[in-house]
Amino acid sequence: MAREGSDDIQALIAQVARLPGLGPRSARRVVLALIRRRATQMTQLAALMARVAETSRECVRCGNIAEAELCPICADPGRAxxxxxxxxxxxxxxxxxxxxxxxxxxxxxxxxxxxxxxxxxxxxxxxxxxxxxxxxxxxxxxxxxxxxxxxxxxxxxxxxxxxxxxxxxxxLAHGVPIGGELDFLDDGTISAALRARRRL
CATH class of the missing domain: 3.40.1360.10 (Dna Topoisomerase Vi A Subunit; Chain: A, domain 2)
Known part of the structure; x- marks a missing residue:
C-alpha cells in the first residue's frame, strides 16, 4: 500500500482531521494545499497559530476569547x-x-x-x-x-x-429566517413562527 507522505505529514493530517468539520479527506486536501504554499501561507499560519496559542485566554468576566484579562466588549463602558x-x-x-x-x-x-x-x-x-x-x-x-x-x-x-x-x-424569537421559503422549513420552525406571530 502506497504511503501518503512522511510520518510528520501523516501526523499533521491526523491533527487537522481532528478539527471540527474536517475529516481525513478534507484534512489531506488542506495539508497538501499548505505544503504547496509553504513559503507563504504555511509559514504565516504557523507563526499566527503560535502567537494566538501564546496570547489568547478566556475573558475572566464573560468567557469570550481575549488577549487581556477582559475582552474588548467587557472593557467597553458603553456596553454596560x-x-x-x-x-x-x-x-x-x-x-x-x-x-x-x-x-x-x-x-x-x-x-x-x-x-x-x-x-x-x-x-x-x-x-x-x-x-x-x-x-x-x-x-x-x-x-x-x-x-x-x-x-x-x-x-x-x-x-x-x-x-x-x-x-x-x-x-430570541424563533421562526422563518429572512429570505426563507416555507416549503424548505422543518415542522418545528414553522410551529415556532406561528406561535411568535405578530400584528403587521
Missing part, C-alpha cells in the same frame, strides 16, 4: 447598559456580534445542561452567572440558547432561577 445576553459558546457570541444589533454584554456558558452527559449547573458556572447578574445591576437577561432540547432546558433552568426578581428574562 443593563442588558446581558447568555449564549452557549464563544462561536454563538461571535455570531451575535456579526449582526451588530446587540449593544450590551454577554455571558458564555460553555455548554448546556445535560443529564446524559452529567453536565449540571455548577459545570456551566450558572451560580457565577446569577452572582454576576446581581453585581452588575443587570435589568434584562436575553437567553440566546440554541433551539435544542438541551438549550431550552438550560434556558428554562436559568429563567426559573431568576423568577420573582427584578430582572426581565427574554429569549
Amino acid at each position: 447598559n443593563g442588558e446581558l445576553c447568555v449564549v452557549e459558546s464563544v462561536a454563538d457570541l461571535w455570531a451575535m456580534e456579526r449582526g451588530r444589533a446587540f449593544p450590551g454584554r454577554y455571558h458564555v456558558l460553555g455548554g448546556t445542561l445535560s443529564a446524559l452527559d452529567e453536565v449540571g449547573p455548577d459545570d456551566l458556572g450558572i451560580p457565577r452567572l446569577l452572582d454576576r447578574i446581581a453585581e452588575e445591576n443587570v435589568t434584562e437577561v436575553i437567553l440566546a440558547l440554541n433551539a435544542t432540547v438541551e438549550g431550552q432546558t438550560t434556558a428554562h433552568y436559568i429563567a426559573e432561577a431568576l423568577e420573582g426578581g427584578s430582572v426581565a428574562v427574554t429569549g
Whole structure:
C-alpha cells in the first residue's frame, strides 16, 4: 500500500482531521494545499497559530476569547447598559456580534445542561452567572440558547432561577429566517413562527 507522505505529514493530517468539520479527506486536501504554499501561507499560519496559542485566554468576566484579562466588549463602558445576553459558546457570541444589533454584554456558558452527559449547573458556572447578574445591576437577561432540547432546558433552568426578581428574562424569537421559503422549513420552525406571530 502506497504511503501518503512522511510520518510528520501523516501526523499533521491526523491533527487537522481532528478539527471540527474536517475529516481525513478534507484534512489531506488542506495539508497538501499548505505544503504547496509553504513559503507563504504555511509559514504565516504557523507563526499566527503560535502567537494566538501564546496570547489568547478566556475573558475572566464573560468567557469570550481575549488577549487581556477582559475582552474588548467587557472593557467597553458603553456596553454596560443593563442588558446581558447568555449564549452557549464563544462561536454563538461571535455570531451575535456579526449582526451588530446587540449593544450590551454577554455571558458564555460553555455548554448546556445535560443529564446524559452529567453536565449540571455548577459545570456551566450558572451560580457565577446569577452572582454576576446581581453585581452588575443587570435589568434584562436575553437567553440566546440554541433551539435544542438541551438549550431550552438550560434556558428554562436559568429563567426559573431568576423568577420573582427584578430582572426581565427574554429569549430570541424563533421562526422563518429572512429570505426563507416555507416549503424548505422543518415542522418545528414553522410551529415556532406561528406561535411568535405578530400584528403587521
